[in-house]
């Protein structure tokens with residue numbers, strides 16, 4: 499995964515001869531797992547419900563326990579009036595989470611339109627942005643905003659998980675889970691170096707990048723995170739993000 503927030507999970511993997519690392523935006527990963535272009539991916543958690551036969555490898559993920567800083571809806575008008583929401587096409591989980599939050603919190607079922615659509619040129623429309631661009635290209639004059647991690651915490655009391663390491667149940671991974679778990683521990687111990695090396699490339703101010711990786715994001719996948727993924731899948735089904743009963747979460 500190509501965003502700054504994935505770096506602590508892949509620290510050292512770019513030079514590890516045992517793995518071959520590819521960086522893609524979140525929305526491109528499901529296709530890669532489907533075509534077996536890679537064995538594991540930091541897959542958006544909603545995509546688990548879009549391809550049968552996946553499993554969560556609970557050695558790391560990108561989550562939060564409250565605000566995220568980088569998954570936000572920006573609007574010029576109060577959000578309870580939202581009819582159309584422009585959505586970042588890099589994202590899958592965040593779009594589904596926006597649907598859940600708009601419905602549960604505001605009783606709204608807006609039409610979701612790709613940010614690549616012509617409509618996106620209309621600056622008056624609210625938009626969901628994720629990832630580095632929220633920091634580097636924050637929209638101006640949007641007094642009405644929500645951070646979806648914070649909205650989820652207020653709704654459920656739980657942490658949230660945007661993406662987690664996943665693979666197919668029929669792909670045997672050998673010692674890859676251990677390699678990934680060690681990369682995470684190494685990454686979390688080396689946030690300072692990660693920030694110094696990657697923040698300028700991703701155009702993040704250094705202190706914000708440090709605070710983001712150290713205080714806002716969570717990289718572990720434990721029982722509360724798995725519970726949050728299950729609840730998110732149930733709420734996403736309730737609000738018709740997908741049209742089958744949620745598949746039980748396979749872990750390990």
Ligand SMILES: C=C(O[C@@H]1C=C(C(=O)O)C=C[C@H]1O)C(=O)O
Nearest residue numbers: 524542568589590591592629660
């Ligand atoms: C917190 C974030 O989480 C991301 C959001 C994802 C999604 O919406 O599908 C997937 C991976 C994460 O990068 C972010 O990128 O801002």
